[in-house]
Amino acid sequence: MQNNRNFFKGGILLSVAVSFLLLGCSEEKSNEVEKKIEKSVEVVEEKIEIIEEKTEAIEEEVQQKAEVVEEEVEQKVEVIKEETQALKAEVVAVVEQKTGADIYKTCASCHGQKAEKVAMGKSQVIQGWDEDKIVAALKGYKDGSYGGAMKTLMKGQASKLSDEDMKRVAEYISKL
Numbered sequence: 001m002q003n004n005r006n007f008f009k010g011g012i013l014l015s016v017a018v019s020f021l022l023l024g025c026s027e028e029k030s031n032e033v034e035k036k037i038e039k040s041v042e043v044v045e046e047k048i049e050i051i052e053e054k055t056e057a058i059e060e061e062v063q064q065k066a067e068v069v070e071e072e073v074e075q076k077v078e079v080i081k082e083e084t085q086a087l088k089a090e091v092v093a094v095v096e097q098k099t100g101a102d103i104y105k106t107c108a109s110c111h112g113q114k115a116e117k118v119a120m121g122k123s124q125v126i127q128g129w130d131e132d133k134i135v136a137a138l139k140g141y142k143d144g145s146y147g148g149a150m151k152t153l154m155k156g157q158a159s160k161l162s163d164e165d166m167k168r169v170a171e172y173i174s175k176l
């Protein structure tokens, strides 16, 4: 009986010891788990930081690129504006361009409606002259290299004409 009781006592002591041991063990384990969790949290936090840095860098890059694009667009708008204005000016010039017939109205008083007259009793009759001959005479009057006694008068007339005007009026006269 005595032996049995001792054995029983021993059994209780042993089980207490084992449970202490087990308790100790599980405490150690939960510490380990905690440490692991802490480490994971640290890793995640580091990654978040990296992502934030990268995001910032990307944002900066996007902003810089947007600024470049904005500048390019502004420049192109400026170019298009200038081109549009030039085109408008061209269209206006074409619309306002005098025809050969319009220009000849100022010549007809001296040279006749059909260019058939001897202007002021001095000029040659220019009816029947071809375009090139008329243009050459007008250019000559303009730069002083052509003409007779009354060339100064015709210099005044020819100087008002651009090269284009001369061509137009010459073409008109050549067909009268």
Ligand code: HEC
Residues within 6 Å of the ligand: 103, 104, 106, 107, 108, 109, 110, 111, 119, 120, 122, 123, 124, 125, 126, 134, 137, 138, 146, 147, 148, 149, 150, 151, 153, 154, 157, 158, 169
């Ligand atoms: C106020 C009168 C007058 C008007 C306006 C006039 N002319 Fe004349 N034109 C003359 C006279 C005068 C001459 C001769 C000048 C000279 O001595 O060379 C002449 C000469 C010319 C000649 C060369 C003929 C030649 O004798 O060698 C041509 C071409 C001509 N005129 C074209 C024109 C045209 C085009 C216009 C209109 C843009 C024009 N003229 C307006 C008086 C006029």
